[in-house]
Amino acid sequence: MKYTATAILLFFFLPTFAQQTIHRDPLITGMMxxxxxxxxxxxxxKLVSFGTRHTLSDTLSKTTGIGAARTxxxxxxxxxxxxxxxxxxxxYDSFxxxxxGRRVPEATVLKNVMAVLPGTDAADKRMLLVCGHYDSRVTDVMNNKSNAPGxxxxxSGVAGVLELARIMSKQAFAATIVFVAMVGEEQGLYGATNLAKRAKAEGxxxxxxxxxxxxxxxxxxETDLKNNNQVRIFSEGVPAGETKEQTAQRLSTGSENEGHARQAARYIKEIGERYVDQLEVKLIYRRDRFLxxxxxxxxxxxxxxxxxxxxMNEDFNRQHQDLRTENGFKFGDLPEYVDFPYLQKIxxxxxxxxxxxxxxxxxxxxxxxxxxxxxxxxxxNWAAPVGKAPAGYYVLWRETTSPHWEKKIFVKGTSATLPYSKDNFFFGLQAVDDKGHESLVSSPYLR
Structure with missing residues (x-):
């Protein structure tokens, strides 16, 4: 077996009986x-204590409503x-x-709440954004008065974002990390839409x-399943903004599952299962759930x-429900139905x-x-990234029917020749530092 660059076989995803060696960075495990x-x-x-966090609820009270929550x-x-x-x-990301004419009856000032941890590498412009939405609702999406604990x-998502900001802001990272509590999700994804457009406009x-x-x-x-060891990652296949050139490339290579979101989902699965015990990351090849x-x-x-x-599982009796009891059953999205150790895992x-x-x-x-x-x-073939110099690269490959990467090798140079047919496998490439931190995967283009 010969490679055009120095190569070390790192690991195989083989049948379940194969031995795997897991390497964890003590810095990351310490933060976790x-x-x-x-x-x-x-x-x-605390968020539940504000009564309702409906997007159109009270903004002046210090104890109830969306205004008190964002403060x-x-x-x-x-x-x-x-x-x-x-x-x-x-x-505040205010707008x-x-x-x-539908869910916002009159012009309204909305505010995302943001905390930015700037990266330490001036040549590294990457921004990693983690978010949850802090607004809530009951059955009637326009009801901004009734108690909507959410x-x-x-x-749950916002609590996770807060805890991440508390812990990660003690450390330094090459890339910038942005922690966001989004507003207006239940009214129509308004907070995220504003921030995404701002990010695009500001480059x-x-x-x-x-x-x-x-x-x-x-x-x-309905299923009565109770599961605290699985989580779903929803990822789109064909990007919404795909160009004609990208469409032609996708059709010629059969790379419907090789888009950036799908590659990110595979990365989340690998890293998540490497670091979090008793957690299986399930890749869902859809942008989101139905309806x-x-x-x-x-x-x-x-x-x-x-x-x-x-x-992994949803209880629709605890989503978007008026607080009530019917036939002895208590409806509503209340704290007593949150599994906090599971929230810790995610x-x-x-x-x-x-x-x-x-x-x-x-x-x-x-x-x-x-x-x-x-x-x-x-x-x-590839070119070295700018900024922090990698210790080397991982070339990854898998069969075209496999949902995740099956093999990866470490190489020092910027070229590799593998004894695997390009007709039969998908390939990817990562940069890696001397402590084993891998970049997201880049899919190769044809030459």
């Missing part, structure tokens, strides 16, 4: 251990900033949402968006890599992914799959 169930529960219960969220980010040496940039949907390099929406429930309505949407979709529409992280998943990407070199560029010759070998 700081994620506290008590903090997550306290944040969920508290901003104060929490500011507290972490003060405790951790002033590393966070805490702001006026025009009346839409404990799981989506105080942000939004490298990855992790949208955490309902990550605290483990019970499945529902999420805050990752506006970022996908702007051409950014975005996925949804959500619980928050740890987010941390492992954000930290591993944030510490890694940038992705290799100009990745080319050579197709100019009839050969059963595969040659891939």
């Amino acid at each position: 251990e700081q994620i506290a169930v008590a903090n997550l529960e306290n944040s969920v219960r 508290w969220l901003k104060s929490e980010f500011e507290r972490y900033n003060k405790e951790n040496g002033g590393k966070l940039q805490v702001t 006026v949402q025009p009346a839409d 404990a799981n949907d989506d105080a 942000w390099d939004v490298h990855l968006v992790l949208n955490n929406d309902m990550i605290g429930n483990t019970f499945g309505m 529902r949407g999420g805050d990752h979709t506006p970022f996908s529409a702007q051409g950014f890599t975005a996925v949804r992280i959500t619980e 928050t740890r998943l987010n941390l492992a992914v954000l930290a591993n990407v944030g510490l890694a070199p940038q992705q290799p560029t100009a990745v080319k799959l050579v197709t100019s010759q009839l050969t059963n070998n595969t040659t891939i």
Whole structure:
């Protein structure tokens, strides 16, 4: 077996009886251990205490409504900033949402709550965004008065974002990490839409968006399944903004599952299962669930890599429900139905992914799959990334029917020839540093 660059076989995803060696960075595991169930529960219960967090609810009260909720969220980010040496940039992302004749009857000022942890590498423009939405609702989406606790949907996601900001702002990362509590999700993804358009207009390099929406429930309505060891990652196949050239390339290579979101989902699965015990990451090849949407979709529409992280099972009696008891059954999205140790697991998943990407070199560029010759070998060429210099690269490959990468090798140079036919496998490339932090995967283009 011969390669055009120095290669070391790293691991195989073989049948379940094959031995696997897991390498974890102590820095990342140390951060993960700081994620506290008590903090997550306290944040969920605090958000529930505001009564309703409906997007159009009271903005003047200090104790109830969307205004009180966003004030508290901003104060929490500011507290972490003060405790951790002033590393966070805490702001409102404020905008006026025009009346839409549907769910926003009149022009309304809305505010996302943001905390930015700037990257330490001036040449690294990557921004990693993690979010949940802090607004809530009951059965009638226009009811802005009734109690809408929204404990799981989506105080759970916001609680995870807060805990991530608290812990990760103690550290330094090459890439910039953005922690966001989104507004207006239930009214029509308005907060995410505004931020995604702003990011596009201002030229942000939004490298990855992790949208955490309902990550605290483990019970499945009707099926009676209770599952605290699986989580779903929803990812789109064909990007919303695909160009004609990209369409032609996709059709010629059969690469419907090789888009940025699908590659990110595979990365989340690998890193999540590497670091979080008793958690299986399930790849769902859809943008989102039927009849529902999420805050990752506006970022996908702007051409950014975005996925949804959500619980494996859903209890629709706890979503978008008026608080009531019928035939002895209590309806409503209340804190007592949130599985906080499960929420801790999913928050740890987010941390492992954000930290591993944030510490890694940038992705290799100009990745080319050579197709100019009839050969059963595969040659891939690439260029080194700017910024933090990698220790080397991983060339990855898998069969075309496999949902995740099956093999990877480490190479030192910027070219590799493998004894595997390009007709029979998909290939990818990562940059990696001397501590094993891998970049996201770059798919090769044809040459």
